[in-house]
Amino acid sequence: MSDTPKPRFAVILVAAGRSERFADANYKKPFAPLCDRAVWLHSAERFMERDDVCQVVVVIAEEDREDFQRRFGPNLAFMSVEVCVGGANRGDSVRAGLAKLTDGATHVAVHDAARPCVADKEIDAVFAAASRDGAAILAARVADTIKRAKAPADGGKPSIEETVPRDGLWAAQTPQVFCRKLLERAHEAAGEGETDDAQLIERLGEPVTLVEGSPMNLKITKRMDLKLAELILKARPPKDPAGGFANPFAGDDMWR
Numbered sequence: 437m438s439d440t441p442k443p444r445f446a447v448i449l450v451a452a453g454r455s456e457r458f459a460d461a462n463y464k465k466p467f468a469p470l471c472d473r474a475v476w477l478h479s480a481e482r483f484m485e486r487d488d489v490c491q492v493v494v495v496i497a498e499e500d501r502e503d504f505q506r507r508f509g510p511n512l513a514f515m516s517v518e519v520c521v522g523g524a525n526r527g528d529s530v531r532a533g534l535a536k537l538t539d540g541a542t543h544v545a546v547h548d549a550a551r552p553c554v555a556d557k558e559i560d561a562v563f564a565a566a567s568r569d570g571a572a573i574l575a576a577r578v579a580d581t582i583k584r585a586k587a588p589a590d591g592g593k594p595s596i597e598e599t600v601p602r603d604g605l606w607a608a609q610t611p612q613v614f615c616r617k618l619l620e621r622a623h624e625a626a627g628e629g630e631t632d633d634a635q636l637i638e639r640l641g642e643p644v645t646l647v648e649g650s651p652m653n654l655k656i657t658k659r660m661d662l663k664l665a666e667l668i669l670k671a672r673p674p675k676d677p678a679g680g681f682a683n684p685f686a687g688d689d690m691w692r
């Protein structure tokens with residue numbers, strides 16, 4: 437019988453960005469409606485129902501706090517989701533979430549609230565990898581040929597500078613999952629420009645395992661991504677219904 441304590445995961449759901457590329461007059465992307473619920477709620481629900489998750493903290497912008505509380509406050513209490521205010525860049529928001537964590541977590545998962553289509557099986561895999569290796573992220577192998585654009589002259593149309601060798605290129609996703617002490621140590625040495633947490637771990641010279649995810653774990657960045665996310669969620673088979681009748685997709689891991 438192993439006496440190694442089971443890993444306990446705290447989840448930091450970052451939702452404090454400015455949504456500039458989403459460019460919607462009514463909503464920032466984490467709060468936009470998607471299949472009758474806010475984007476961030478879809479992301480939160482992937483973690484809240486897990487037995488190995490001990491805490492979920494959603495990180496929002498100061499300017500959104502009042503509206504967020506008004507719209508979601510009643511739900512938050514029974515969802516056992518905590519809220520804190522993020523900062524000017526993504527790393528500030530992650531550090532605000534770290535400061536909110538209680539003692540129970542051995543590992544921390546940082547997830548973009550703007551990635552509502554992550555599948556349970558993908559979370560299982562990246563959680564297991566991080567428990568084994570100390571740091572792991574979901575990522576998708578780059579399938580397209582990658583071009584680097586020339587810096588266009590003002591108003592000039594973009595054109596190709598070079599083709600970037602594709603071998604070994606992966607597109608990072610989230611959740612990005614780390615041994616808590618390692619992530620806290622990495623953020624003590626953080627700069628300004630990091631666009632993900634794995635970069636901080638790499639800077640320490642520590643390995644980060646790549647766990648192959650799906651392109652369906654897309655990050656909602658522009659408005660058209662919302663439509664894609666809707667198609668993905670609607671195509672996802674419901675969990676085995678209470679009635680227990682056979683689910684035609686039950687064996688199809690791609691969706692779960």
Ligand SMILES: Nc1ccn([C@@H]2O[C@H](COP(=O)(O)OP(=O)(O)OP(=O)(O)O)[C@@H](O)[C@H]2O)c(=O)n1
Nearest residue numbers: 450451452453454455456457524525526529550
């Ligand atoms: N200071 C920031 C910046 C980003 N994020 C979060 O990190 C995730 C990924 O960031 P991104 O897609 O870049 O969101 P925005 O920064 O809002 O997008 P934009 O660059 O278009 O403004 C999002 O859930 C976003 O809310 C955050 O919590 N705090």
Ligand SMILES: C[C@](O)(CO)[C@H](O)COP(=O)(O)O
Nearest residue numbers: 526548608609610631632655
């Ligand atoms: C963390 C991330 O989703 C991995 O691809 C990405 O770096 C977030 O970048 P953004 O500019 O904050 O969307």
